[in-house]
Amino acid sequence: MKKILLLTDFSKASKKAILFAQTLFSDAASEFHLLHSYTVDTSGSFGDTTFHQEAEKQVRQQLNSLLSEITTQPVPDHHRYLTRTYPNTTVDAVEWILSKEHFDYVVLGATGRGNNEYFGSVATSIIRTVKTSVLVVPETVPSRPVQRVVLATDYHSVNHLRSLRPLKELLTMKGANLTFLTINGPEHDNSSVSEKSQQFAAYFDTINTDAFSIRNNEVERGIDEYLATHPVDLLVTVPHHRSLLDLVTGRSITRKLAYKPRVPLLTVYDPEDLPIEIDEKDVYKAG
Structure with a gap:
């Protein structure tokens, strides 16, 4: 079974990447892990876990909503979906997860709107650091x-x-x-x-x-x-x-x-x- 990490920030680009991955691996037994990473500003209440708990709750709700959206069509019996959250930057989250478990692919969308060609893109940073196959899908790619x-x-x-x-x-x-x-x-x-x-x-x-x-x-x-x-x-x-x-x-x-x-x-x-x-x-x- 293929194990695929789908990165999402709930944007149009990330949804396009997820759809592309679903189609690409439509015939393969696959376990899709929906990952959203997030940061929490606790400056107003240092050490208070309430902010983290509330942020986690909101992210979980968004992930569940996204999961319902991308599985509207009948899901093949050989496909399985899980949701994951991580309180850190996307690159750090991916690096940490891959250090703990194996994934065959990391999938993400790209808009090309980073601030710098070499440092401003999550896609370029992930390709530079991770040791697995990476699939980058442009926002405008046709189905x-x-x-x-x-x-x-x-x-x-x-x-x-x-x-x-x-x-x-x-x-x-x-x-x-x-x-x-x-x-x-x-x-x-x-x-x-x-x-x-x-x-x-x-x-x-x-x-x-x-x-x-x-x-x-x-x-x-x-x-x-x-x-x-x-x-x-x-x-x-x-x-x-x-x-x-x-x-x-x-x-x-x-x-x-x-x-x-x-x-x-x-x-x-x-x-x-x-x-x-x-x-x-x-x-x-x-x-």
């Missing part, structure tokens, strides 16, 4: 089946093909097509990725795949160019947890994409080391 999936990759930066197993499972479940998208500079030698691309294609041998390459000095612009000229239902990236300096200098393409996503964005967690597991299709590790 439609996920059939056209794009994996933006240079092939070299993926540590383990086995990290892409969640993507492979989704593609199989939805019967979707996968495009490997590479963005190359003018001097790039395509022969250098030939072997790696063949290994990726072999790993997704049960999926209908193709490859597309764009010439552009800037990866983000190349991806935007592709999204502007091709229908895409889900964009997939494999981010890596880097230093704060990378945030400041803008080296994280994934976090730029998550700030104002044009299409739903799935980031797949790819740790440097994975437990040994025998699978002949998982043995490749990028050098």
